[in-house]
Amino acid sequence: MNCMTKNRLLLILTLLVASSLLLTSVSTAVAAEPAYKPYGGTLIAPLPSDPSELSVFLRASTWSFVFLDPIYDPLYMLDPDNIPVPWLAKSAEVDSTGKVWTIELLDNATWHDGTPFTAEDVKFTFEHAKDAGYPRWSEVADYVDHVEVVDTYTCKIYLTEVYVDFISEILTYPIVPKHIWESIVTQPDFDPFTYVPPIEVLKVGNGPFILDHYTETVEAEYVANENFARGRPYIDKLLMPIITSPDAMLLALKAGEIDVHTWTVPLEALPSLITDPNIGVHIYKSGTMYHWGFNTMIMPFKDKRFRHVLAHCVDKDEIVSRLLYGYGRPGRFGVYPPTEMWPWWLNEDPKCGVYGYEFNLTLAAQMLDDMGWTDTDGDGIREYIDPDTGERVNIEFDIGPPIYDPVRVRAAEMIQEWLAEIDIKATVQYNDWPTTWSKITAEWDSPHKLDTWLLGSGLGVGSPDILRFRLHSSKTPNPNYYYFLNATFDELAERQAVTIDQDERAEIIKQMQEILAEEVPLIVLYHRNFPSVYRTDRFAGWVKPIQDGVNNQWSWMSVYLKELAVLKDINVVLEEFPSEVEKDATITFRVKLTDDDGNPLSGVDARLLIEGMAEPVKLDEVSTGVYSTSVETTGWTTGSYELSVQYTKDGFNDAITTLTFKIVEPEAPPPPSFWELYGTTVTGVVVLLAIIAVIAVYFISKKS
Amino acid sequence: MKAYLVKRALSLFITFLVVMSAIFFLARSGADPFAEFIESDPRIPPEAVERLRHRFGLDKPLWQQYLDFMVSMFQGEFGYSVTFRRPVFDVIMVRLPWTLMLLTTSIVISTIGAVFLGAYAAWNRGKKIDLIGTNISLFVRALPHFWLGMVFLLVFGYYYRLFPLYGVKTSGIEYANVFEQVKDLLWHLTLPLATLIIRQIGMYTLYMRGETLEVLGEDFITTAKAKGLSDRTVLFRHAVRTSLLPMVTVTALRFGFMVNGAILTETVFSLPGTGRLIYQAITSGDFFLLQGAFFITSITVLIANLVADILYSHLDPRVRY
CATH class of the missing domain: 2.60.40.10 (Immunoglobulins)
Structure with a gap:
């Protein structure tokens, strides 16, 4: 790496960190809008289920994150717009190699038992996670080589290779207290995969809330951390009762027994909720892509032209309007979700085949005719021509939706109906989910592998690196179920992961989306929008992220009692x-x-x-x-x-x-008058008659 | 009697082994607790998932897993729930007392209610009271648990605010004494118990009515009437006692299925319980938890059957072992 490049790299990273700091101050400015925010009150935010995992190293379920987030905080947090902002760190700077990060910590942060939060804790957390090999911390194991403590509040993290998403992906892991966990993990019988931290261990975190008690199947209660380095939350207590019924949760919200609904709100309940002056509704946009995937190793999907035909056979707008009642956005052919967040990664207009992939069954039929894939035996099903044998084979395949999701089942049936109109026989497979899942993840040549399937996969709108994790050829058969094998895409995917220049990286990611739009290994049908509802009569200051409900960590920090506020x-x-x-x-x-x-x-x-x-x-x-x-x-x-x-x-x-x-109805125009209707004709006739009369008079007078 | 008990216990033991073997193989037929690990987070390398499979013994041959399972089961170890990340025994034991409390209470009350109402309806066969009672029973029997529960929740929980909408405890409350705690618990369990009791009374009143009607046509009832015994004596001392025999079997079976019998009631009222746990174990492919839950269920069913058999010998003089 030459000197100039090194300097540029440094400059860019410094700018990144600076922009993060700036964004923090902006966020703080927005949050600090009211003149006076009082301390006090208990916010009730139910959990729809008990947290499955109580260890931060093992947490996987949503409710474990919700349960543990108030207790343990990371060095950097993703703000409501998904931008990483310094949290328990002051700054993070990288050296010219791009592989050594110097992290400076806040010097006033403490653990809940009063012990100072230091660089030793950071070193312990990352190195223990790496040694233990926790699956959910695999990025730490992959990229962190070792951590060096420089002084009490400074450490250096040495990476095995350059990682452009280091701040957003690695520094956002929570930190655990070394003085508590070290003695636990060094026990001879310590098993990292089965260890369940007792409540006493969970009571020592570094977050804005201290766990008061957790009674399994009943509730979890937290109290505000008065000494939290980023300022104590305004509420005194955060209570999370376990409410497993979404209907009971909705009734409890309407009755004012809880402050926020944390489960999926039935869409039909929304009109009555929005007209309730005590209830607020925030519609957030999920990045999960619900898509139709193909096994691209088998005919007819192996033929790219056929995948282009299928792209014309799906009316995504109809699916969104009929099945989601409008609560969603049609998917894009570049796969990356349409979003207001991180728009710089988005290829707004990738080239979509020859005809733009508009829903057009006539065009799709014409394209098949042009390929010679017609119905020659009169059985009502078109045949494709096998490229190896030259034989004609009926175009028949299956679609596997998960039967637990009625939307995807109905979407599969709609696709089946559209395909039937152009003489393609698709059969919806109604299997239980474990069976469907095993059929999706099977090897491409397994007789059990589904030909096509409808799957909802998390994309997030965070790092675009997710495209590499999902679609790189090394990821077959899971999660690259499609067997999308494209050397150019692989090369771009690998390159963007180490490209620090954000403009250059954005260009690469846009090229990757071009390839996906051209190759169509999957068709993203829709992304869902979800309502998040909360009460507005007791608390104000709810934070409403574009991609998340109001029940988030930022809200817990920001909400305050209205009755005490002016x-x-x-x-x-x-x-x-x-x-x-x-x-x-x-x-x-x-x-x-x-x-x-x-x-x-x-x-x-x-x-x-x-x-x-x-x-x-x-x-x-x-x-x-x-x-x-x-x-x-x-x-x-x-x-x-x-x-x-x-x-x-x-x-x-x-x-x-x-x-x-x-x-x-628009007012009907008054009926035209006789003159309006025939005026021109009458005038013409009169003029003509007058001319004839003049001519006649002239000739008669001449003769006489 | 002793010989019978030994024989019966042996037969139950064999049944138990067959049931547990069936559960072992059925649970593994399609489920895999780590199947969706990578889908939920594509950054996880396949090797990490393999390490997990190794840790929980899922990479061993099936026969070896089966042997391990049988051996550990008899050692009282149910394994480790990969969904809850806790020992299966702990997960079940937190929930089992709630289910036992809810269902024992509902079965006892509903059985007593059904016996009296069913016998009374049979005695008044064809009269208006029988007609009304039978139709109400039919109607209640046809109501799904969850629907009845939701209506109760809506009417008494939401509109009239008489009962809580969820759980077994008022959120955030600290009890001053045990009395307050019991009062709060009863307040929370009123609607779920009412749901279960009303529906079960509907179901078993008809059953009891049918049994009593059959007995009322017997000669010994005519003899009892001819002796000039009061209606009450004839009904409760002669007819009901005889009709109770089949009810014992039915009640024993209901006890047997109590562990997973209240999934919907538990869900509607957000109650902790083993019914929902089994459902979660199935949907998440957590067969360690499933095995543990079915272990408890099987033991309960088998013990309930044994108790029913023993009770029979006491209730029916014709049955002697």
């Missing part, structure tokens, strides 16, 4: 809203929001929901304190509709406006 009212002045709108026209809603003193209010989170709409619409602030949005009414039926708007702002009481409007 809250003002939001005053709503309606500026524009028609009570009647013609069918298919656009309805515009505009309001001015002020505080009690008449000052315009900026930064209000205002959401509008019209009866029958799947998703609330966010109101944009068009000028200071003025908020507006427009809704197309195309396809709406005539009648009365109720519109509700909820306004939320830290330090203010929530306000809600409910209005009614009508969709009416």
Whole structure:
């Protein structure tokens, strides 16, 4: 590596760290908006299940993360926008080789028993995780060579190779107290895979909350850590009762017995929730890709042209609208999810075959005809031509959805129906999930391997390196179930993982998406949107990440009791809203929001929901304190509709406006008058007759 | 009697071995607790998963796993739940008392209720009270557990706020004394118990009615009536006692299935219990947990059967071992 490159690398990493610091200050500024936030109160955020694992080294289930997150904190945290920000570290700097990171820790952080949090703890945690070989810490084992303690609050982490996602992927692992864990892991009978930390061990963490008690199957309770280095949480206690029934959880939320719903909210319950002035709704966008995968090693999927044909046979918009009631986004052919977060990795417009992969069954049939894959034996099923034998074989294959998910089962059936229209026979396989799963992960030539399947796979919107982990050829048969083998893609995937220049890396990742769009080893059908609901009457300050519900670590740090805070009212002045709108026209809603003193209010989170709409619409602030949005009414039926708007702002009481409007048929134009209808004709005839008369008079007078 | 008990115990032991063997092989037919490890986090290398499989003995040949399982079972070791990351015994023991409490109470109360209501309906056969009672029983019997539970939850928990919506304890409460704790527990268990009891009374009242009707047609009942005994004596001393015999079998079986019998009630009311545990074990492919849970279930069923057999000899003079 020459000197210039080294300097550039250093500069970029310094900028990265600096931007992280800047982002922290921005986040803090946003969170600190209200003038006064009181301490106190118990926030009740239920767990839908007991945490499966109590050890941070083994945690895998969502509820284990939720249970342990308040106790153990990492050096860097991913903020609500998924950007890593310094947390128990002050900074992280890399040397010119890109393989030695110097981490400076906060010097005021302590463990819950008062012991200082030091570099020894960092060294112990990473080195123990590496030695023990915990599967969920595999990145630490892969990339961390060793940790050197420089002084009490500084350490150096030596990597085995350059890792561009070091901060977001490795420094975000939680740290455990050496003075507690060292004696545990050195016991002769210590088994890292079966060790269950007792409550006394869990009571010594470094996070914003201290575990008070955990009664299995009943509840977990935490108290605020008064000495937390990043400032104590505003709430005194965080209580997590175990509520295993989603319906009971919803009723408990509506009854005010809990403060936030932490399970999937039934979509049909949403209209009644959003109109409740004491309940807030946050729609978040999951990055999980629900996709149709193909075994690309067997015919007809081996032929890329056929995969292009299939890309024209799926109406993703229809799936989103019919099966998800609009709560979702159609998937992209570049696989990387559409997201507002980390947009710089996204290839907005990868080349999608010759015709753009629009849903068009006629075109798909035409493409098959052009390939010569027609139905020659008259059995109603097209045949492909085997490239090895030249034989014609019926295009028949199976689709395996997981039967526990009715959406994917129905999506498989819709695909089956679309394919039937162009004489392709697809058969939906209704197997139990373990069977389906074993059929997806089988080797490509196994007789049990499914031809195609519908799977929901986590993509996140974090590091784009996930594309390498999922689709590199070395990852067959799991998780590269598709046997997507592409040397160029592999080379790009490996290169982006060590490319520190973010622009250069983004270019590589965009090229990878181009390849995926061209090769179509899988078709991403949709990404789901989920409502997260919470009460607004007791606590304010909920944090609403784009990709997550309000039940997150940032919320636990930010929420505060409203009744103790000095809250003002939001005053709503309606500026524009028609009570009647013609069918298919656009309805515009505009309001001015002020505080009690008449000052315009900026930064209000205002959401509008019209009866029958799947998703609330966010109101944009068009000028200071003025908020507006427009809704197309195309396809709406005539009648009365109720519109509700909820306004939320830290330090203010929530306000809600409910209005009614009508969709009416456009007024029929008055029937045209006789003159409008025939005026031109009559004038023409009159003029013609006049001309004839003049000519006639002329000739008659001439003769006479 | 002793010889019979020994013979019976031996037969139950063989049944137990067959059941546990069947569970062992069935559980392994499709499930794999580590199957979705990589899908849930693609960064995990396959070698790490193999290490885990090795740690839990899943890389051994099936026959060896079977032998290990049988040996450890008789040593009282149920293995380690890979879902809960805790010893199976601990996981079950935290939940079993709740299930025993809920189901023992509901079975005892519903059996007593069903015996009296069924006998009374049979005695009044064809009368209005019988007609009403039979139809109500049929209706209640047709109601699914979870539906009845959800209606109770909605009406008494949400609209009238008379009972809690979830769990066995008021969130965050610290009890001053045992009395308060028991009061709080009973308050939480009222709706789930009511759900189970009402439905079970519906189910077994009809059964008891049918049995009593059959007995009421016997000669000894006519003799009892001819002797001038009161209706009450004829019904409860003669008819009901005889009709109880089949109810003993049914009740014993209900005790046997109690461990996994209340999955839906446990789910609706967010109660801890072994029913949900078995469901979780099946869905997550955790066959160590499944084996442990079925061990308890099988033992309960077999013991309940044995108890029923012994009770029979006491209740029915015709049965002598």
